[in-house]
Amino acid sequence: MKVFSNSNYNADFIFDELMTGSGVVVIEDVYHMNVIHSAKEIINNLADTQGQKESHFNAEAEAKGKINLQQRVWNLFGKDPIFSKIISHDIIFELMSNFLGTEFACGSYCASRLLPGSPGQELHIDYPYWDFYNKETFPRGLNSSFAQNIQATIPLDVCTKLSGATAYIPGSQKNLHYPNKEDDITSRKQMIAKPGDLVFFNGNCWHGAMPNKSENQRAVLLIEFLPKYIKPVEDLCSLLTDTFKDSCDPRVRQLLGLNYQYPKIMEQSKVVNAIGIGKEK
Ligand SMILES: O=C(O)CCC(=O)C(=O)O
Numbered sequence: 438m439k440v441f442s443n444s445n446y447n448a449d450f451i452f453d454e455l456m457t458g459s460g461v462v463v464i465e466d467v468y469h470m471n472v473i474h475s476a477k478e479i480i481n482n483l484a485d486t487q488g489q490k491e492s493h494f495n496a497e498a499e500a501k502g503k504i505n506l507q508q509r510v511w512n513l514f515g516k517d518p519i520f521s522k523i524i525s526h527d528i529i530f531e532l533m534s535n536f537l538g539t540e541f542a543c544g545s546y547c548a549s550r551l552l553p554g555s556p557g558q559e560l561h562i563d564y565p566y567w568d569f570y571n572k573e574t575f576p577r578g579l580n581s582s583f584a585q586n587i588q589a590t591i592p593l594d595v596c597t598k599l600s601g602a603t604a605y606i607p608g609s610q611k612n613l614h615y616p617n618k619e620d621d622i623t624s625r626k627q628m629i630a631k632p633g634d635l636v637f638f639n640g641n642c643w644h645g646a647m648p649n650k651s652e653n654q655r656a657v658l659l660i661e662f663l664p665k666y667i668k669p670v671e672d673l674c675s676l677l678t679d680t681f682k683d684s685c686d687p688r689v690r691q692l693l694g695l696n697y698q699y700p701k702i703m704e705q706s707k708v709v710n711a712i713g714i715g716k717e718k
């Protein structure tokens with residue numbers, strides 16, 4: 438993980454680190470603390486009052502009855518104008534335009550709050566989506582030769598070894614593969630960062646929230662950035678009736694993307710651990 442200052446970073450070095458280095462970079466002191474404090478207050482209020490929302494890769498937490506200790510607040514665009522301000526930062530736009538194309542888009546914008554005692558997540562990748570362990574459902578030859586996705590993490594609390602800073606396996610993004618029990622994860626590191634910092638990682642890099650063994654919460658904002666072409670060129674669904682969608686041939690459903698659960702209104706989901714190898718057992 439390479440660390441840069443907010444006034445002395447280099448897009449090419451960052452790109453190399455994300456693609457062929459560890460897969461993770463931190464740019465320090467990007468956000469003013471008053472912005473971070475306001476965002477944290479809003480996230481905490483929502484997480485305290487909205488009820489348990491869908492999360493993922495939490496089979497262990499669910500089995501231990503601790504699923505409620507990993508909390509999500511989804512779709513932050515609609516929650517408060519401050520989240521639009523945070524995601525529109527010049528550094529984000531400069532770097533994501535450079536890596537993903539100038540018309541890059543956002544695929545997901547949520548908060549992940551680990552309360553003390555949260556067991557953390559299974560190691561996983563975020564792109565090409567969380568179910569890449571069902572590899573046969575993805576195109577043959579798919580690889581990580583170019584940046585298909587970049588994730589951003591914006592700490593609202595200190596992310597330390599103790600508080601459950603996101604774990605990652607350096608370099609694991611280079612050979613696109615969903616991590617399993619046979620994989621060597623002994624080189625595991627954590628994305629150590631503080632409020633105000635901006636962390637980027639390659640969504641192909643194996644990672645996951647670690648247990649929060651501290652006495653304080655650990656909240657971060659999590660953003661998925663994507664190239665524009667991930668959004669289909671034609672909106673085939675909006676003008677089709679529900680009757681058509683409910684009764685069409687399964688092959689037509691597949692062609693319309695109706696069998697694939699993403700994009701999903703996470704906020705309205707009743708599931709608390711939606712996906713992961715542990716969940717499929
Ligand atoms: O909260 C974290 O540390 C990481 C969360 C994550 O990787 C995810 O939800 O996909």
Ligand SMILES: [Fe+2]
Nearest residue numbers: 561562563644
């Ligand atoms: Fe993730």
